Amino acid sequence: KNPRLILGIETSCDDTAAAVLDENGTILGEALHSQKEVHLKSGGIIPPVAQQLHRDNIERIVNKAICASGISARELSAVATTVKPGLGLSLGVGLSYSLRLVNEYHKPFIPIHHMEAHALTVRLLHNVEFPFLVLLISGGHCILAVVKGISDFLLLGQSIDEAPGDTLDKIARQLSLTSHPEFSTMSGGQAIEHLAQMENRVIFELKIPMSQHRDCNFSFAGLRSQVNKIIRQKEAEEGIQKGEMLSCAAEIAASVQYTVAHHIAKRTQRAILFCNKEGLLPSKHACLVVSGGVASNKYIRKILQSITNAADMTLMCPPPRLCTDNGVMIAWNGIEKLQAGVDILYNTKGVFYEPR
Ligand code: KG4
Numbered sequence: 001k002n003p004r005l006i007l008g009i010e011t012s013c014d015d016t017a018a019a020v021l022d023e024n025g026t027i028l029g030e031a032l033h034s035q036k037e038v039h040l041k042s043g044g045i046i047p048p049v050a051q052q053l054h055r056d057n058i059e060r061i062v063n064k065a066i067c068a069s070g071i072s073a074r075e076l077s078a079v080a081t082t083v084k085p086g087l088g089l090s091l092g093v094g095l096s097y098s099l100r101l102v103n104e105y106h107k108p109f110i111p112i113h114h115m116e117a118h119a120l121t122v123r124l125l126h127n128v129e130f131p132f133l134v135l136l137i138s139g140g141h142c143i144l145a146v147v148k149g150i151s152d153f154l155l156l157g158q159s160i161d162e163a164p165g166d167t168l169d170k171i172a173r174q175l176s177l178t179s180h181p182e183f184s185t186m187s188g189g190q191a192i193e194h195l196a197q198m199e200n201r202v203i204f205e206l207k208i209p210m211s212q213h214r215d216c217n218f219s220f221a222g223l224r225s226q227v228n229k230i231i232r233q234k235e236a237e238e239g240i241q242k243g244e245m246l247s248c249a250a251e252i253a254a255s256v257q258y259t260v261a262h263h264i265a266k267r268t269q270r271a272i273l274f275c276n277k278e279g280l281l282p283s284k285h286a287c288l289v290v291s292g293g294v295a296s297n298k299y300i301r302k303i304l305q306s307i308t309n310a311a312d313m314t315l316m317c318p319p320p321r322l323c324t325d326n327g328v329m330i331a332w333n334g335i336e337k338l339q340a341g342v343d344i345l346y347n348t349k350g351v352f353y354e355p356r
């Protein structure tokens with residue numbers, strides 16, 4: 001019997017993405033259109049603009065993924081699409097396009113939770129058994145959770161304000177890194193990592209956020225305002241013009257990276273202690289999965305590695321292209337749900353019903 005084929009569609013934020021996988025996890029075709037450049041110019045995502053760009057690209061991207069896989073839409077076993085969380089206007093484009101497809105071809109529909117898909121991506125490549133601990137750190141996400149099963153997540157903590165990648169991007173802009181030719185092709189987080197490597201003395205002491213909080217939540221907004229104050233003070237001292245880099249930019253970058261890394265590490269350590277106390281993770285071969293754009297930071301990885309070593313856990317990170325938003329993770333999550341028989345909506349002539 002041929003393996004079943006699943007189409008995954010993702011439009012929750014600023015990437016229009018699609019992929020076709022077979023149920024063994026083989027990626028048959030994928031396509032992605034990023035809106036990042038447009039949003040970078042306007043200094044942030046404007047939802048109606050994102051929606052229009054998804055509309056302009058969805059058909060082309062889905063067809064590209066299907067064509068690359070060498071199949072026709074008729075041969076699909078199901079369509080899996082991100083339905084939450086994300087920008088409502090962006091999600092709507094992927095959802096209505098998917099419903100058009102499943103109605104035309106009479107296919108089952110699998111609604112996907114974007115964060116769950118991020119958390120389970122690792123299982124496409126490695127044999128990671130439930131339960132495991134997951135840390136998602138990116139420009140839009142900051143979450144610690146225990147993954148107990150395909151649709152069974154225990155949220156341990158999340159950011160009470162902004163996500164770490166967002167903070168790093170904003171600080172990089174404040175430091176005028178984004179307009180500097182050396183860093184112009186990098187994200188804010190990458191630029192800060194790069195600069196911090198040149199000067200790894202931590203001379204600006206920044207307060208590690210939430211050290212008094214007995215929970216696993218995160219906060220980055222306070223750190224950002226501490227740094228902004230230092231930047232403005234140094235700019236006045238050095239009498240520099242807008243767009244010029246401070247002479248102490250590398251020292252600031254190193255201090256920011258150190259503080260972000262230690263904040264993330266401390267919350268993760270608390271989560272591990274909590275899991276051990278409550279018996280939420282296996283006593284042998286427990287696993288911490290770290291994903292999201294910020295997880296590619298080598299310094300943050302090094303600190304997380306030392307924490308997992310000390311806790312006798314294995315640290316796993318999916319490759320960067322699967323850490324960022326993509327269609328593969330959505331299709332893979334659809335496959336896991338299809339195989340487990342959960343959350344599938346069957347389509348009978350344009351009317352959906354849930355099994356059981
Ligand atoms: O997962 P991702 O590609 O996309 C979204 O968040 O949508 O994450 C992007 C974020 C950006 O904020 C970027 O600054 C950050 O990840 N990032 C990094 C590094 N590379 C990307 N942060 C720290 N160190 C890095 N090397």
Ligand code: ZN
Binds near residue numbers: 118140324325
């Ligand atoms: Zn995401």
